[in-house]
Amino acid sequence: QQQVKQSPQSLIVQKGGIPIINCAYENTAFDYFPWYQQFPGKGPALLIAIRPDVSEKKEGRFTISFNKSAKQFSLHIMDSQPGDSATYFCAASKGSARQLTFGSGTQLTVLP
Amino acid sequence: DAGVIQSPRHEVTEMGQEVTLRCKPISGHDYLFWYRQTMMRGLELLIYFNNNVPIDDSGMPEDRFSAKMPNASFSTLKIQPSEPRDSAVYFCASKNLAIGAEQYFGPGTRLTVT
Numbered sequence: 457q458q459q460v461k462q463s464p465q466s467l468i469v470q471k472g473g474i475p476i477i478n479c480a481y482e483n484t485a486f487d488y489f490p491w492y493q494q495f496p497g498k499g500p501a502l503l504i505a506i507r508p509d510v511s512e513k514k515e516g517r518f519t520i521s522f523n524k525s526a527k528q529f530s531l532h533i534m535d536s537q538p539g540d541s542a543t544y545f546c547a548a549s550k551g552s553a554r555q556l557t558f559g560s561g562t563q564l565t566v567l568p
Numbered sequence: 569d570a571g572v573i574q575s576p577r578h579e580v581t582e583m584g585q586e587v588t589l590r591c592k593p594i595s596g597h598d599y600l601f602w603y604r605q606t607m608m609r610g611l612e613l614l615i616y617f618n619n620n621v622p623i624d625d626s627g628m629p630e631d632r633f634s635a636k637m638p639n640a641s642f643s644t645l646k647i648q649p650s651e652p653r654d655s656a657v658y659f660c661a662s663k664n665l666a667i668g669a670e671q672y673f674g675p676g677t678r679l680t681v682t
Contacts, residue, residue, distance in 0.1 A: 499674050501673065505670070555616060555624065556671065557613075560610045
């Protein structure tokens, strides 16, 4: 019930491509869905987040698509750049404490 | 603000030794989280505090692990005795619920137990 399943484990795209990372959850009590970006040797940092009352959110080149009925959400990176190469984690939380349950992570490599 | 501060950044110790990891959250934040990151298990929540009080420690793997938050600006995660399987990167994160749900992570402590 607490799991968040993330795929793929790794992803390689060419510069300018549109990598898509997918996540699925079971617990319908989740009400906050953030994506975190982590560079080697650093802690994760919030990239973008969405709540279940909207189906899409864009911030710059990053877009979250959310499908409440399917209990799935995904991250799209438009016009990807080598600097986007990092590990991306989806997460979900419920309740006022916003205790996060993380997906397993996707290592993205954007080739120049 | 300097962000979440963790020390040490790297720790190498021998099996059986006591290890203490330290965290200074962002000033004004009322929640503090300890995570462990490994290749096999990803990011795992170990314990979190609200206003210095431990709320959920169900993620603490064994009695060898303990965490304290004596005041709003300091927390420790102690492993005693340490074992090789404790080798991981340990992250501390904090947030201010009144501002939003975002957790701010520290740079982590890479622990190696030989």
